[in-house]
Amino acid sequence: MTNPCYNPRKSTLLKGGVDLRGGIYSDQRCSVCNSKFRDNGKALVCPDHPEQKAITFRVKYQELCRRFTSYKEAQAVLFLWRGKSSEGTFDAREYRENRPLAISSMGKKFVEMKEVSLRPKTLENYQRYFTEAETFFDDIVITRIGFAELEDYHYHLTKKFAPATSQAAFKALLTLLRWAKKRKEISDIPEIPERFYQIPMRKVLTKQSQAAVLNRIFERWGNRDRRVCIGIQLLATYPKIRPRELRDVKEKHLDLNAGIMVIENPKAAHEPKFVRLLPEDIEMIKTLPRGFPEMYFLRYERTGRRFGPNRLTTVWLKACRDLGISGVCLYSGTKHSTVSDLAKIHPSRLLEKAAGISERALRRYAVLQEEDCVDLYRQARPDTVLTPDFGHHEKVKSS
DSSP: OOOTTOOGGGOOEETTTEEOOOEEEOSOBOTTTOOBOEEOSSOEEOSSOTTOBOSOEEEEETTEEEEESOHHHHHHHHHHHHHHHHHTOOOGGGGSTTOTTBHHHHHHHHHHHTTTTSOHHHHHHHHHHHHHHHHHHTSOBGGGOOHHHHHHHHHHHHHHSOHHHHHHHHHHHHHHHHHHHHTTSSSOOOOOOOOSOOOOOOOOOOHHHHHHHHHHHHHHHTTTOHHHHHHHHHHHHOTTSOHHHHHTOBGGGEETTTTEEEESSOTTOSSOEEEEOOHHHHHHHHTSOOOOTTSBSSBOTTTOOBOOTTHHHHHHHHHHHHTTOOSOOHHIIIIIHHHHHHTTTSOHHHHHHHHTOOHHHHHHHOOOOGGGGHHHHHHHSOSEEEOTTSOEEEOOOOO
């Protein structure tokens, strides 16, 4: 089928690679002889009546067609498209009216395609981050995002948001670009700039300090709100469980006979994960009144209403304040502190499975403090050492 935008008289390429395809046209005709207007390089005029000129224009180039009320504007756009084609960088999708490669269009399509595989909260975060990128870049097409644009956006995020939020927003844009490349929407993604910031390490507690906080919680809330106490105890014991995930657990997700808790919608996986409970924790949970299968495990006993998202955090911070501990949130004081302590004595492979985290994330947890390294230094010290008087003496080895 013939392309309606094809002009056989201007479909060739001159020597040197100059593109002459497309042209400027008008739906108007000469009011004297009804002839079509012709382009003379300065205006659209009637070949027989040069004083008759068009005042509305349309540019046709390949599958594109755009209307103008100014000949100069129409000519500038045509020259732009021809120039891009001669350079080999022309992509008609960049200039369509629906702008399919714009950040807003690609972001919307990404969210729609991932609606089945990602959690609603994750999709909501992506939408917010894409809106931030759309505003910063003035909704340009993603093919125009290069290293300089990424670096400027990265710097903008570090000035506007906290390090963790800046990283999440920047990664969202990179995820969009990588997804577009997989779909062959773009040929490549630009080089990624270096980070302008370092995400600070979370402050964690020792095993003894963590136990002190838990004991304080049991003292203050043990008689009036046992579910709070048990919930925080579970978070400190099972690093695979995140606070939000535990809040989503319902009675039907607890199989106390088998000793298993099911996390139906985990953050970092598309399938449910299973946590095998210790016998003492099973007996502790059995002391609580059981409810209907659809009732949430973390709930108020009187009303059956689910705990709010900050209920456990509020209790944790109050207990920390009682003990003079500051700067340690619920997440850091339970999951992070537990994994950091276990990482000193257990192999990483086991911890990755037990805590449900990646090897890269584990490296951030397993940072040894200087006092933790003393035993390692002692083991590394050679058997023959220098003495203060520079004499060599053999260390006495235990038999």
